[in-house]
Amino acid sequence: MTKQYPHSVHELYDKYSGMLFGYIYEIVKDTRLAEQHLISFYSNLKEYLDEINADGANTWCQLQRLAKRHLSASFINTTAQTESELVTNYTGNKCLGMMTSEQRHVFCNIYYHGKTVAELAYSLNKPEDIVRKHLKDAFTILKQRA
Amino acid sequence: MNIEEYIESGILEAYVLGVATDAEARELLQLKAQYPQLRYALKELELDMEHIAGEMAIAPPPGTWLKIEESINGLIAMPEVAPQKYKEYNGNGHYKAPADNKEKYIEVESSTDYMRIHKQWKWIFAGVFVLGKIFLACAIYFYLENRQAQQQVQELKSELNHYQAKP
Numbered sequence: 001m002t003k004q005y006p007h008s009v010h011e012l013y014d015k016y017s018g019m020l021f022g023y024i025y026e027i028v029k030d031t032r033l034a035e036q037h038l039i040s041f042y043s044n045l046k047e048y049l050d051e052i053n054a055d056g057a058n059t060w061c062q063l064q065r066l067a068k069r070h071l072s073a074s075f076i077n078t079t080a081q082t083e084s085e086l087v088t089n090y091t092g093n094k095c096l097g098m099m100t101s102e103q104r105h106v107f108c109n110i111y112y113h114g115k116t117v118a119e120l121a122y123s124l125n126k127p128e129d130i131v132r133k134h135l136k137d138a139f140t141i142l143k144q145r146a
Numbered sequence: 147m148n149i150e151e152y153i154e155s156g157i158l159e160a161y162v163l164g165v166a167t168d169a170e171a172r173e174l175l176q177l178k179a180q181y182p183q184l185r186y187a188l189k190e191l192e193l194d195m196e197h198i199a200g201e202m203a204i205a206p207p208p209g210t211w212l213k214i215e216e217s218i219n220g221l222i223a224m225p226e227v228a229p230q231k232y233k234e235y236n237g238n239g240h241y242k243a244p245a246d247n248k249e250k251y252i253e254v255e256s257s258t259d260y261m262r263i264h265k266q267w268k269w270i271f272a273g274v275f276v277l278g279k280i281f282l283a284c285a286i287y288f289y290l291e292n293r294q295a296q297q298q299v300q301e302l303k304s305e306l307n308h309y310q311a312k313p
Contacts, residue, residue, distance in 0.1 A: 009214075009218070013211055018200075018204060019200055019202070021204050022202045023199060031207065035206060035213075038214075039214050040217075042214045043217040043218055058196065060192070060195065060196040061195060068164065095198075095202070115165070116167070117160050131156075134156075135159045135163075136155070136156035139195075142201075143194050143198065
């Protein structure tokens with residue numbers, strides 16, 4: 001497996017494993033389980049190296065999308081979370097604490113649980129434009145904080 | 147189209163997170179080719195996302211890479227399964243065995259001297275060991291008790307004999 005790309009998987013691990021582990025941990029909320037998913041994700045990464053190394057593609061964004069797909073395929077709970085669940089699950093994250101409840105709801109359900117704008121618009125009973133605006137504002141807060 | 151409004155609408159964020167609809171993604175890619183500021187905004191957003199993820203990063207437990215390497219090497223070392231040989235149908239509901247009939251049986255006897263057992267046996271063995279120790283301790287205790295009692299009986303007997311011997 002590593003013959004064809006002797007360094008790529010390791011390089012991707014060195015650079016992005018912490019970010020991916022943090023991302024997966026926020027979804028599964030269990031260190032051991034997150035580690036298992038990280039191992040399984042990197043073990044099968046070779047298949048997607050062409051996709052990741054494609055011209056113009058941001059590596060982190062590609063990895064995050066693949067991780068989301070990997071977790072969905074592993075039957076990780078991807079159902080939309082309610083506000084109370086979000087408050088319970090993401091209280092440790094200072095960045096999320098700076099958002100309004102709607103911004104947090106939209107951001108977490110899209111970022112961590114892969115919900116679409118249409119799905120959230122339906123569940124919140126709001127137009128899709130408003131949901132996208134919440135997402136944009138959530139990113140602005142995170143950007144300022146970062 | 148007002149491209150600034152488009153950038154501010156949140157479509158870029160949805161696209162980067164992979165939740166934009168096909169129509170939205172198509173439109174964005176078309177506009178990206180037309181408007182350099184959109185291209186720039188998209189690039190910047192991707193970098194922002196990377197930066198944000200970096201802020202939320204958690205170091206994986208030590209030894210994780212070794213486990214990944216082991217898993218990858220395991221995948222490499224796995225031998226390819228040979229395809230099943232073609233068997234000719236003889237018309238009587240049976241298939242003719244191939245001419246090369248050497249590997250007719252599958253070897254089921256393991257060549258290794260070790261055996262693998264379920265992890266639960268660890269507790270059963272531990273329980274048996276502890277019970278063994280308890281029985282051993284009880285046996286020693288009762289043996290000593292019995293010896294002491296016999297000594298006392300002997301002493302009492304000798305005392306009794308001594309008194310009986312006296313007039």
